[in-house]
Amino acid sequence: MQATESATDGDLTCCVNGRQPANNEEGDVAAVKRQSVPGSASHLLAGGIAGAFSKTCTAPLARLTILFQLQGMQTEGGALGRPSIVREASRIAIEEGFRAFWKGNGVTILHRLPYSAISFYSYEKYKRFLLSIAGIDGKESLSVGMGTNLLAGGGAGLTAATSTYPLDLIRTRLAAQRNERYYKGIGHAIQTIVRDEGLKGLYKGLGTTLLGVGPNIAINFCVYDTLKSFATIGRSEYSGPWTSLVCGSVAGITSSTVSFPLDLVRRRMQLEGAGGKAPVYKTGIVGTFMHIVKTEGWAGLYRGILPEYLKVVPSVGIVFMTYESIKRCLSGE
Secondary structure: OOOOOOOOOOOOOOOOOOOOOOOOOOOHHHHHHHHHOOHHHHHHHHHHHHHHHHHHHOHHHHHHHHHHHOHHHHOOOOOOOOOOHHHHHHHHHHHHOHHHHHOOHHHHHHHHHHHHHHHHHHHHHHHHHHHHHOOOOOOOOHHHHHHHHHHHHHHHHHHHHHHHHHHHHHHHHHHHOOOOOOOOOHHHHHHHHHHHHOHHHHHOOHHHHHHHHHHHHHHHHHHHHHHHHHHOOOOOOOOOHHHHHHHHHHHHHHHHHHHHHHHHHHHHHHHOOHHHOOOOOOOHHHHHHHHHHHHHOHHHHHOOHHHHHHHHHHHHHHHHHHHHHHHHHHHOO
């Protein structure tokens, strides 16, 4: 994505491009100082806050997505009903109460703060490193830019996902709970998982997550930066929140469509063994895919995609506007 913009997914985050300081009357040194005073700290802070705020605003849709994704392993026998956002939302409000829409949001915030910060920071570092290898100091060409964004975005996603994965798993398990509460909070969930499943239980489904996160973030960066570069031709680098909203939304929807089946599989693998229940899938990623297709059809791989789409647009819009406001404030731009 573009250097001054950020997007998330899903799980999508982007960082600042290595913009060259202008050769004006203030001089290169002053321009570099303006960028480096808050420097990476501003990107870390802005990215973390933007990601956490965005996730909190869209938490109800995120929980609906998770519940729909997990229906196939929670329904014993018989055909699965057609997912209904209104019906499921009504059930949550009546049976669990209004606050239940934000179930697991505490750990989501704890996960999103470092995840977004690491994504922003590592994306910038990876992109600058790749451009330096290519010997590019100025503005890169469209083809080089797309390739750089794909590789840097994929690397940023893998780095952030691996660093914060246990929190993502705990969030899924807390959000999947309905009336009965096997896990009573973040600390209790960690203790229980380690006791029941060992330390490796905190990393259950990591392989599937990395397979999904890499392409997801890479596509987000590539689509967003490409659209943004066309939208800002002949204009200032910062073109306002509406351009970010439109470009980011298209990027988010594109990446979600491509990576959603892997996201669904990882959610189900994360829930394996939760609450002391016997595992549903025992044959790894490929076996889980085949089991879902066999029992739920190909459409089963996209169970919960509608609330995911509904979540992408506001989530990306909020994270862009929040990130831009905080970053510009901290950097004094």
